[in-house]
Amino acid sequence: MPEDILMEIKRDYVLSKLRDGERIDGRRLDEIRPIEIQTGLIAKAEGSALVKLGNTMVVAGVKMQPGEPFPDTPDQGIIITNAELVPLASPTFEPGPPDENAIELARVVDRGIRHSGAVDLSKLCIEEGEKVWMIFIDIWALDDDGNLMDASALAAIAALLNTTVPAERFELGNNFPLPVRDLPVAVTSLVFEDKILVDPCRDELSIGKNTITITTDQNDNIVSIQKSGPFLLSEKMFDELIDLSIVKAREVRELLREV
């Protein structure tokens, strides 16, 4: 209950600022929080990245091993994405198997990577129909100050950029860097009436967890969209969100290029 009252107060504060077109942390409506990307911090993983998006913090690790391909893609590697909202990251996360939020998070990140063709899966075939490389991307939330989605998507692609295929360990020739050929970037916005708040922080989400995530590739194509939250979206907002997400993703992609 004290949590509820606190949320109520935060909500009023966020709304009063928003009426003047301002955000509680002084950002512009379309301003993303400062981003920090650190890669290769987990030596035991084939690739890893820690991403800080403001106070939100996520670590992603990539593990790889040979496995059987899917019957409908006998000559392609496999990507499996999982996300855990571990209880250390927020007082509202509970231990146990992934809930619908964790599943949605993992699946939206997965679609961004998959449909942008970020990883050249045809280069991960070992023996057609028999053996291919399996890529496991595991996303671990460490601190949830809002918008785990974008932080996770960023951590996932940064970890992939940092990945070395461990061929030697499995006696399959020389190690080689994972062939990454696109940089998908997810941009999540909070929709409130006729306002769009890019990269909402946790306190801002007290006015409603109504978000849209749009992921674009480096050619500005849209590769994934997810409306999340019980709200009505107008056509006008739909239009604005598309253009805004493309522009904001370009900014983030510049940071990713430096990784």
Next chain:
Amino acid sequence: MPKRINPLKGDLMEEIKLIVDGKRLDGRSFDELRPIKIEAGVLKRADGSCYLEMGKNKVVAAVYGPREVHPKHLEDPSMAIVRYRYSMAPFSVEERKRPGPDRRSIEISKVSREALEPVIMKELFPRSAIDIFVEVLQADAGSRTACLNAASVALVDAGIPMRGMVTSVAVAMVDGVLVLDPMKEEDYYGEADIPFAFLIRNGKIESITLLQMDGRVTAEELRQALQLAKKGAMQIYQLQREAIMRKYIREEEVVE
């Protein structure tokens, strides 16, 4: 371009064309829906129900409530809670699906619930639950849209007050063109799949309640997809209305 394999047979079909002479594999034009059949009030025990066919999709929806909330701690003192369970029968697809929720159905249940929640007048029923169950008996691409269409008819059938009707349809990008209401082959081989749901009130599309997308489209194509989906949704909406009216005419006859 990955090799195309027939998802139904497992054969290699490298050069399958999805559009031939401006027509789709099943003879439809780009902006044509699959045949739709809707019947309201098909289940005796449920408070509201609906059977719906959309092409080869066959789905049943049931609504229970407003009723007491179990478990109790989920209760909301200010409004009803809405629960939505999308489930696929093991025999609904080519290869047997293990019964029970998988990651895909959990995600579909979440976004579908969120598509209906802002339309249901939850505030009228504090401390109660409105449960929506949809079962896919046969699936053929677009099952989440078929289920949402059935669920909204079932909600009306259950007498749940709503701000309007929810109508859902997908648009796909296949061989470079946008097509309405994709079937299995188009969904599987297509470049993009974009399911939409709309709130339709007083015969007009007011807003988007469900929006997902995966694949690859330009911003311009996405805008065109929305227009195509709106066109399809208006047709489905008419069929939903007719199904509800038929149910009430039937009931009148019984009373006489």
